[in-house]
Amino acid sequence: MKKEPNYLGNRLSLNVLANSIExxxxxxxxxxxxxxxxxxxxEYDTDEAAIEDMKKYIEATDNALSIGLGAGxxxxxxxxxxxxxxxxxxxxNQVFTGVGTSRGKLAQDQTIVNGLVSPTGKVGYVNIATGPLSSKKASVEITIEAAITLLKDMGGSSIKYFPMKGLTHKEEYRAVAKACAENDFLLEPTGGIDLENFGEIVEIALSVGVEKVIPHVYSSIIDPSSGNTRPEDVAKLYDIMKRLVEKYKNQ
Known part of the structure; x- marks a missing residue:
């Protein structure tokens, strides 16, 4: 069973890639x-190898493990x-169609399970065709409110909005954030987030009242020579997080 997370005011948590236990x-x-x-x-050839290794991450970080797909x-x-x-x-982390299976395997409602939806170019709409078969066909565009309702039916906790390409889909993202706030759903902005745009992306979600935001920051803070996520950059992002949660603590 998971450890209760230590979110800032229970509003904001960072998601980064870990290259090793250290x-x-x-x-x-x-x-x-x-x-x-x-x-x-x-990154693993078998379930057994993945479980053996991921258990070490659980033990080293009070179960701060986020199981990833790998670029969605x-x-x-x-x-x-x-x-x-x-x-x-x-x-x-799950594609839209995999949420129900993950929740069923977990057999509890504490673990956060996201469902991946993608921008469409149209404000208020998302593409839910992100599964193994559906992603090979034409996109399936529905309103963000409908996507949230379907995810709730499947036991999902949050929208993973990917690929955002930073602020390229800013107005679409703002609409997603508003829908999450209005429907008591978590939001996980993902794709193209860096030290420069992180604050604005997080603030958009907090300013409209999203209950909990989990921004994913990946390649922009990874040292290309070692493959490690740079702890010093994590510290910079954490400083921004503290400032923003303080700013919106009464919202």
């Missing part, structure tokens, strides 16, 4: 525990669900 611990400390550490299922790869959906059932992490 890297995970360093990032966890840099964010004072207000972090989820992504470990990608795609829909072909990892079933493996992620199996791992979730065996590991009981704090956080699970």
């Amino acid at each position: 890297n995970a611990k360093a990032c966890y400390e840099a964010a004072e525990g207000n972090i989820l550490l992504g470990v990608l299922s795609k 790869d829909p072909n990892q959906s079933q493996m992620v669900s199996r791992l979730a059932g065996g590991l009981q992490p704090q956080h699970v």
Whole structure:
């Protein structure tokens, strides 16, 4: 069972990739525990190897484990669900159609399970065709409110909005954030987030009243020579998080 997360005011938690146990611990400390550490299922050949290794991350970081697909790869959906059932992490990344399977394998409602939806170019609408088969066909565009309702039916906790490409889809993202706030749903902005746009992306969500925001910051803070997420950059993001949560603490 997962450990209750230590979110800032229960409003905001960072999600970054962990390249090793040592890297995970360093990032966890840099964010004072207000972090989820992504470990990608795609990096493992078997469930057994993944479970053995991911258990070490759980032990090293008070179960701040976030089981990842790997760039939203829909072909990892079933493996992620199996791992979730065996590991009981704090956080699970899923494609839209895999949410129900993950929740069923978890057999509890505490772990955060997101459902991946994508921008469409139209404000108020998202593409839910992110599964192994559906992603190969034409997009399925529905209102963000409908997507949230369907995810709730499947036991989902949050919208993973990907790929955002930073602020490219700013007005679409704002509409997604408003819908999450109005429907008591968590929001996970993902894709193209860096030290420069992080504050604005998070503030958009907090300013409209999203209950909990989990921004994913990946390649922009990874050292290309080592593959490690830079703890010093995590610390910078954490400072921004503290400032924003203080600013919107009464909202």
